Amino acid sequence: QVQLVQSGAEVKKPGASVQVSCRASGYSFSSYVIHWVRQAPGQGLEWMGRIHAGTSNTKYSEQFQGRITFTRDTSASTVYMELSSLRSEDTSIYYCARDTYDDLDFWGQGTLVTVSS
């Protein structure tokens, strides 16, 4: 069965960087696009961008341009999201999700990133 398993919670200081991983299983990793979406505590959903796991082509939300990087390791069926210059407003749950028909049909369990001094 399709699964996306994310790395564990992180606590970071303002100005630091964080990397969250998303390991895929149960399907052909390189054939799909993975998106990243975040959700601040008690808030709505915010799209961050996407990466094609086969070609490594990326598209980032302009809101995060210059601070965000998506990479992938096909040998490990894993996608990575790195966010730099963290600020308190980046405290959120970060989700990876698979794109099938311009929708997000499978999601990771979420990774809480807390930014606090």
Place this chain on the structure above:
Amino acid sequence: DIQMTQSPSSLSASVGDRVTIACRASQSVRNYLNWYQQKPGKAPKLLIYAASKLQTGVPSRFSGSDSETNYTLTISGLQPEDFATYFCQQSYHTPWTFGQGTRVDIK
């Protein structure tokens, strides 16, 4: 960016009720419109894609209507497990954008 506006932001309903949630896009999204359900502490779950197509495994009491800018999610016969927050999302243009959510709770 395309703005997605949901209404209402919350509603109270009883088991067995018919519930309708609206989602309006600031411009045409050509039926690139998806609906998700989210329960506390869990990731969102895809219910409806392409405005009206039911995701595999989702009960048939969930349905979606299609239009240029106005979309609805209907739950016909609300069940106890349906109390959750629902989000619409457009995938016609990047950045993909979500509605602010509609919380459905027990009356």
